[in-house]
Amino acid sequence: MKAFFSLAVGCLISLSAWAQETVAVNTGDIVSPELKNQTITFKLLAPNAKEVVVEADFLEKVKRQTPFGMMETLGQIPMVKGQDGVWTYTTSMPSPELHTYCFYVDGMRMLDPSNVYMIRDIATYTNYFLVDGELSQNYFVREVPHGTVSKVWYPSPTLGMERRRMTVYTPAGYEDSNKQYPVLYLLHGAGGDENAWSELGRAIQIFDNLIAQGKAEPMIVVMPNGNGAQEAVPGEYPNSMYKPSFANPKTMEGSFEKGLSGYHEVCGKSLSYYK
Numbered sequence: 001m002k003a004f005f006s007l008a009v010g011c012l013i014s015l016s017a018w019a020q021e022t023v024a025v026n027t028g029d030i031v032s033p034e035l036k037n038q039t040i041t042f043k044l045l046a047p048n049a050k051e052v053v054v055e056a057d058f059l060e061k062v063k064r065q066t067p068f069g070m071m072e073t074l075g076q077i078p079m080v081k082g083q084d085g086v087w088t089y090t091t092s093m094p095s096p097e098l099h100t101y102c103f104y105v106d107g108m109r110m111l112d113p114s115n116v117y118m119i120r121d122i123a124t125y126t127n128y129f130l131v132d133g134e135l136s137q138n139y140f141v142r143e144v145p146h147g148t149v150s151k152v153w154y155p156s157p158t159l160g161m162e163r164r165r166m167t168v169y170t171p172a173g174y175e176d177s178n179k180q181y182p183v184l185y186l187l188h189g190a191g192g193d194e195n196a197w198s199e200l201g202r203a204i205q206i207f208d209n210l211i212a213q214g215k216a217e218p219m220i221v222v223m224p225n226g227n228g229a230q231e232a233v234p235g236e237y238p239n240s241m242y243k244p245s246f247a248n249p250k251t252m253e254g255s256f257e258k259g260l261s262g263y264h265e266v267c268g269k270s271l272s273y274y275k
Contacts, residue, residue, distance in 0.1 A: 030045060032112050032114040038093045039090055039093060042103075043086055044105070044113075045086050048085075049106055052087040052106075053104045054079055054102075054104075055104060056074065057100045058097075059077055061073060096132060096135045097131060098128055098129075098139055100128045102126050115127045115129070122246055138209040142208070144209060144212035147172050148170045148174065148175070149169055149198060149204055159250075159255060159256075163231060164231050164232065165225060166194050167194045167197070167222075168222055169220065169221040171207070172208070172218075185222050192226065203221065207219075228250030228251060230248065
């Protein structure tokens, strides 16, 4: 046990030293990404790094050899190191959209320590930023009435589980209303879960904005977990601290479809709060 503890401490010290030497822990006044004057600038303080590149979804894609054969992957651009140890890359403002990016420091992938905005897609975290415009206008949080988001547990006997979790959106004013609301079931893609639409897909902001503009009828939106072998997002139920996967069991053989048909029965019981 002592040997294991010593090894663990040694690893922590080594990682700490690497972080201090390669990428400064305190980014100070660095703003990254910086959007102004129709340009965007990425910055990273890494005084001892030999090479830093930025990878972003709006850069020209390239074909690379992968374990799955030749595939089109995100483009990468080298950053330029300044005398202050800050690496920068400036380019023209990309099109209005939610854009994602990350850095590679001497070949090691890392997130931008100056940007707290991150999203998870299956098992990969990445930074993001929003460029306002016609296409992305509903992705932003606006000064409109906001709906309520709940993480709801319900019984799922069809899938052999005492409980499963789904995300439920109710529109602004729902709690004080006695009227009936239409229900939309919004299912994620492969590898997703009940958090995918609300956190990765910005569905909450989109519904708030569309309803406020009168472009969508106020509705209840049910965002279930389409992986029939999962109770909820990994880490949110017992013995579930595992790495999320693209290829989850019980997703393509009909289990979830049977479970979905059971939603209509159990929702009336377990979601009695919802009119």
